[in-house]
Amino acid sequence: MKIEKLFEMQHGLDRYIEEGHSLAGRDLFDEKVLALLVEIGELANETRCFKFWSTKGPSERNIILEEFVDGVHFVLSLGLLTGFDRTKPAVEAVAADQTGQFLLVMESVHAFQKEKTAKNYQTLMNRYFSLGEMLGFTPDEVEAAYISKNEVNYERQKSGY
Numbered sequence: 001m002k003i004e005k006l007f008e009m010q011h012g013l014d015r016y017i018e019e020g021h022s023l024a025g026r027d028l029f030d031e032k033v034l035a036l037l038v039e040i041g042e043l044a045n046e047t048r049c050f051k052f053w054s055t056k057g058p059s060e061r062n063i064i065l066e067e068f069v070d071g072v073h074f075v076l077s078l079g080l081l082t083g084f085d086r087t088k089p090a091v092e093a094v095a096a097d098q099t100g101q102f103l104l105v106m107e108s109v110h111a112f113q114k115e116k117t118a119k120n121y122q123t124l125m126n127r128y129f130s131l132g133e134m135l136g137f138t139p140d141e142v143e144a145a146y147i148s149k150n151e152v153n154y155e156r157q158k159s160g161y
Helices: 003-020 029-047 061-082 098-114 118-134 139-158
Strands: none
Touching: 003 061, 003 139, 029 061, 029 098, 061 118, 061 139, 098 118
16 A cells, blocks of 8 residues: 555545645544544444444455544554654554454544654554454455545545535
């Protein structure tokens, strides 16, 4: 995965959205944090990993990948916003199961919101991309899905989404 390319693409999308919605100069950090948390929740919902009360299985793999990539957009956007856009994900020791990893990711988002440090951003990125690996996604799959969803996001903006 060429993370630099993804950061560059995210930068373009962020600028496009900010210009299209007259958001220049507005601090969108908290909105992006909340958006990331919502996307993480949507991803967890599609995996159904925490739904001990249900016998229904997870959504199709491509749906889970798309939800994962929605979160990648906000992870990258937060990195751009805080100047940590040279950060590269590293596989970090993961939790014993998906539920545990989701909780670690959410914990990392909250820690980064409270203290915008390079260390906290690196932890967030590592844990999020480790979740993707735990879900069975290769870096190449994530990159391809990101590129595809990035195009969809531009189209949505053009159509008044």
